[in-house]
Amino acid sequence: xxxxxxxxxxxxxxxxxxxxxxxxxxxxxxxxxxxxxxxxxxxxxxxxxxxxxxxxxxxxxxxxxxxxxxxxxxxxxxxxxxxxxxxxxxxxxxxxxxxxxxxxxxxxxxxxxxxxxxxxxxxxxxxxxxxxxxxxxxxxxxxxxxxxxxxxxxxxxxxxxxxxxxxxxxxxxxxxxxxxxxxxxxxxxxxxxxxxxxxxxxxxxxxxxxxxxxxxxxxxxxxxxxxxxxxxxxxxxxxxxxxxxxxxxxxxxxxxxxxxxxxxxxxxxxxxxxxxxx
Numbered sequence: 001x002x003x004x005x006x007x008x009x010x011x012x013x014x015x016x017x018x019x020x021x022x023x024x025x026x027x028x029x030x031x032x033x034x035x036x037x038x039x040x041x042x043x044x045x046x047x048x049x050x051x052x053x054x055x056x057x058x059x060x061x062x063x064x065x066x067x068x069x070x071x072x073x074x075x076x077x078x079x080x081x082x083x084x085x086x087x088x089x090x091x092x093x094x095x096x097x098x099x100x101x102x103x104x105x106x107x108x109x110x111x112x113x114x115x116x117x118x119x120x121x122x123x124x125x126x127x128x129x130x131x132x133x134x135x136x137x138x139x140x141x142x143x144x145x146x147x148x149x150x151x152x153x154x155x156x157x158x159x160x161x162x163x164x165x166x167x168x169x170x171x172x173x174x175x176x177x178x179x180x181x182x183x184x185x186x187x188x189x190x191x192x193x194x195x196x197x198x199x200x201x202x203x204x205x206x207x208x209x210x211x212x213x214x215x216x217x218x219x220x221x222x223x224x225x226x227x228x229x230x231x232x233x234x235x236x237x238x239x240x241x242x243x244x245x246x247x248x249x250x251x252x253x254x255x256x257x258x259x260x261x262x263x264x265x266x267x268x269x270x271x272x273x274x275x276x277x278x
Contacts, residue, residue, distance in 0.1 A: 013041065013140060014050050017057055020091060021142060024082060031074050037098075038062040038144025042131065046138040049217030052089070054246075059093030060135050062144065066097055072112055076119050083117025090116050100125045101150040128158040134215050156213045163206050164277045167270050171203055175266050189259045193243040196262050200240035203269045210276050219244055225269075233268065236261040 013021075021041075028036060043058030044050045067075075075095065082091060092115045100111055109122050126132060136152045177183040178199070188195050201218040208214070208221045216224065222241040226234055239251040239258060252258040 012048065013045060013142070014052070016052055016089065017041070017045055017050065020057060020082075020086065020089060021059075023086075024078070024091060025143070027078050027082070028075075031078060032071060035063050035065075035071070036061055036143060037064045038149075039142045040135055040139040040147060041142055042134040042139045044217060046134065046140050047215070047217045047220075049219060056090045056092050058131070059091065060131075060139070061093060061095045062101070062150070063095050063097055066099075066110070067095060067112065072119065075112065075114070079114045079117050079119070092116070094123075094125065096125050098150065101127075101152060126162075127152050128155055128162055130159065130163060130209060130215060133159060138215065160210050160213075160277055163210050164273055167203065167206055167273045171199075171206075171266070171270060174199065175263060175270075178263060189262065190255050196236075196258065197240045197243040199266055200236055200262055201244060203266050203273075204237070204240075207269045207273055210273050229265075229268070229272075233261070233265045236265045 021039075025036075025039075038061070040060045040062075041058065042060065044055040045057060049055070079091065094111050094113045096111050100108065106126055107124050109124050111123055111125055113120050113123055132152060133154050136147060136154060139147050141147065174185070177185040178189045178195075180186055185195070189199075197218075201222050204221040204225045205216060205218060208216050208224050211228075219241060222237050222244070225237050229237070235251055236258065240262075242249070242251055250258075252261075
């Protein structure tokens, strides 16, 4: 990638994000010199939907060598210290090698994934993840080589199956917990605006991706749904957008109706997603 194009891409990155990433680079280069080959941002930053105080910073880091246990221990401290000193925004992402990005190596659980300042797990890089598609299509090069260098390919038939699998596992279980009186999520959906926003816009983003074979921000997904789903669901979509955009006045007078509408809408969208994958 030429320097002019890279500079143009990086100009899309909010100042707050640049400060976090530069501070991170400084620490990593001090503690693990010459480790990072390339560093890319995706997610809300690359979609132009970053919101200070709300959005996370999503990244993929390509490392020059297979990480040792000692390397991972250092990275754990790096992420812990950054989270402790700067709680928001969270710097969340995965460390991969060139070999991990090669489709022939899919399924190897070798990539450390950090979220909220902690090592959450080791997992494989799958090119048919929505995150991998975002990286390939919308990723911003902050350091290193053009994303095209790694030849990440995507099979949308498989990717849609994976998205529907997420609908039928995570989101199906999430709604069931919201309906169970023994679950902490049962009262939460009455009073928590963030839960309304998370559920309504979360499934809507998947609906958009399955239908359009692309990725979109949460706000963009909500606006898309207002153009494509039955009008009876518009109020709850507008409420989720209202919460996401931090507007104060609710679209509802009753938290009972809001909760009921959220669950009904999510079930509708999940059903539509399954229909689209047949």
